[in-house]
Structure formats: C-alpha cells, structure tokens
Amino acid sequence: EVQLVESGGGLVKPGGSLRLSCAASGFTFSSYSMNWVRQAPGKGLEWVSSISSSSSYIYYADSVKGRFTISRDNAKNSLYLQMNSLRAEDTAVYYCARAPPLHDIDYWGQGTLVTVSS
C-alpha cells in the first residue's frame, strides 16, 4: 500500500524557516517524481514544487521561487521542503504527492499544517 506521511508543520513567525518532510513507503520511491502541493484555509489546491526521480529536474511555483527548496533522499525514501523567509500567505496545509514522470498525481499524503503568524 502506498503511504505518504508528512511531518514538520507548525507555527512560525513571519520571516522564519521550517523544514517539511514526507516519508514514503509501499512503492519504489526512486522511480517517481514527487511534488509539494498546498492549500490555504478555505481555498483551492496550489502546486508548490516538483522534483524528478533522480533530482535532476526541480521546478517551483513563482510564489515560492527563491524562498523554498525541494530535495529528496532516495536512500531514505524521503522528500523534503525547506521553507525560508516565510510569509503570512504561506499559511496552508502542505501535501506531499506522488506522480509518475510527466503524469498526473496519483497519491496524496494526509498533509501537514503550516501557520505563519506573529
């Protein structure tokens, strides 16, 4: 069974940093692209970042470019999102999501809440 389990969310002040993790199991992690998708309270889904299976290709939404860094450790079956210079508008539930290369997202984690507030 495919499982994606996010952790690392919490309350952080504007300008602060946070590192999210996603532990993957039930599939060959190193064969899949991975994504972070967020959802602000009461709002829709917003793609944040993608990383290819070997980390060769990395992409970001314009809203987080230069502040967020996606990475992965295939030996640990883990995906990460380093978030710096956080803003109030980054407040959201952050989901880890699996996607075969150049395919749709086919599995989602349960999400972790990030709240940016003073």
Added chain:
Amino acid sequence: QPVLTQSSSASASLGSSVKLTCTLSSGHSSYIIAWHQQQPGKAPRYLMKLEGSGSYNKGSGVPDRFSGSSSGADRYLTISNLQSEDEADYYCETWDSNTRVFGGGTKLTVL
C-alpha cells in the same frame, strides 16, 4: 502554461447523476487532465486520468459510479447514483514539463 476553469459549485439529488466540467485554456485543448476528490476535512484523493479522446483510467478503489468523458477543450467527470459521501470538492489537474496546474475546484452538494 495551461489554465483550468471549473464552476465553483454544483448540486444534485441523492441517487441522481451529475456532470462536472473542467475547461482547458486556448492552445491547450489536447492536454490530459486528472480529477481529484476532496471530502470535507480530508486530503485529496485521486479519481482518474482523462485524455482528450475521452479515454480514462481510474485510481485504485474508485467506484464504477465515477466516469470521465471529453469534448474539445472540456473534460467531464460524471458521478452516477449520487451518494451522500460524494459531497466534496472536485479538482482537475494538468501538467507540462515544468509546472502543474489545478482548477479552482467545484463544490458538489448532494441534496
């Protein structure tokens, strides 16, 4: 990059059918999309991948009541024999080489 447009809300009666629409922007009418369901308070769940031809492939465990179809730039999700648990937000998704895009979502109310 592509843009996906969805109606903000839809409603239908218990046991009836409903057809939700996702429209691709000009120049992107051939794109493949996916449909995702998000029940209240839960994470999204993958429903299916839907091609411009109307061919679709559903995710594991998705009931037969869910089906997809296409016409031009429009991609449809049809839910038959509506159940109370189908009340949810439905999002379409598409992608290209360096980005993913979601529609704004349709909130489905089962009356």
